Amino acid sequence: MGIVDEDIVRVREATDLVAVIGDHVQLKRVGRRWQGLCPFHTEKSPSFSVNQEDGFYYCFGCGAKGDAITFVREIEHLDFVGAVELLATKAGVTLRYTDRDQGEGRKRRAKLVDAVAKAVEWYHARLLDASDAGRARGYLRERDVTGDDVRAYKIGWAPEGWDELSRALRLPDDVLYEAGLARKNSRGRPNDFFRGRVLFPIFDVQGDPVAFGGRILPGGEGAKYWNSTDTAIYNKSKTLYGLNWAKGAIVAADEAIVCEGYTDVIGLAKAGLPRAVATCGTALTEDHFRTLKSFAHRVVLAFDADAAGQNAAARFYEWERAYEIDVAVAALPEGVDPADLARQDPAALVAAIEQATPFLGFRLNRVLDAASLVSPEGRARAAEAAIAVLDEHPNPLVRDQYLMEVASRCRIPVEQLRAGTFARPAASASPPAGRAGRAVRVDTSTRRPMRRRDSPEVEALRLLVTDRASIDARLDERLFADEVNLDAYRAVVSTATLHEAVEVAGEAAGDLLQRLAVEETDADADDVLARLVEEAVRRELAVMRAEVGTADEKVVFERGEEMAWLKLRTEELHDPATGAGATEQLLAWLATRPQEMR
């Protein structure tokens, strides 16, 4: 870890966890806590809970838990230092670093991001004002990309000259090369990487500019798209264009729309679908899925996914399972991309996205729609082709569902088709663990353990965590028999904040404390204490009984008196009139008992 500990504490203290989580999850105040739908698993009723005061969250559905730093790490895919830095920036805290090298690496990154940011501004200003950008402005206008869009997406224009940007930015050559803005020419001088293109700046998920996608104007020379190559700050098979703007909408809808063009993202947003991202000149990769997984459980492909072919299909099914993402395909009119449709008929675009069908169903429809189903021979051929598509899917239960559709459309008894498909080995023999596992998980997430009756030890700890003053002074180590509970108790009373307590506690106790921190309690401190005392006395009585068995008569008598006294006081615990007094007396008695070393 490279950041000074003190500064981490300062960042935590300056951060409002509800505000941080509120960027991703709609939170509602419930009593002293905040609740919402968990961003880390699919659920319909909220089991995600936030304690604003102490800065902890906990999900009763999937067990996700932690503080602001953990949350930012998980949701933004950052390492510890990256998460602290992001929060520090938001909170206006200046960080100090312990490790020089790490600081250097980050300085380097900052330098490259800064160079790309300068280029973004320079290109953007060129597009807005320069006389040589007239055709680019015209092109964008034709595509219904307005001046407001140009400003919102920071679209730019790279002039035709060899080194206009390189000269204008006045940055060291190596920075220009490393940031991917220029390449060294044969005379060892920097040449601009982008020339004569409309530029779409690409931002990372945090909103730092890292690269560009460049489109040539119609009739221009060269490839239609020319994109930044990978750099220290940009990896195109991980980056999704538009994710920095769309992530909130994606989480809110639990769905991401993936398209292939920068203008598609803009068009979809203008059509009222702000949850779109685009790959940056590559096919959809596993890394993209991994990124999307933390934002949504459903991905709608808004491009001709079928054209990618069978290999792509097999990969999609694999990722669907591995990342628990459902992949659906929007049926767009042949040869029309989302940007076109957004311009011509936005309502049709919205409908196509809303009616997106699961990937397998989409592929199946393609095959069946293309087949001639009028003759028995045609129907048999269509069924064979359809079954070949079905066989790509790893889950036999899913295959069988679609088989019924094939049977009905091809008018062939389903048993006959079934005999055919199940005689064949599946594309992948692995069990449908992903789907089944997910169904179970959704199920458990609806359970609401907030009001269940816990052991008095846990109830006492919950009071200690949520309303310390109500019970603190009257608790004692002797009252905790369970090791984890005792560990949690010791951690809380030996530290000043819950964060420190979680840090010094063991893993199980730390987990318990974080869960308790987001739970409501309506338990009465006196009542909890009485139950706790009763249990402690019962344990002591068992010890005494065992001792009495081996003792002489006089000791047996004394012990008998003492045990009878304990029984009477324990009875009094249950009577409201005498409960408080009995609790005090028993606590005092417990304090005299020898404490075994634990």
Ligand SMILES: [Zn+2]
């Ligand atoms: Zn969860």
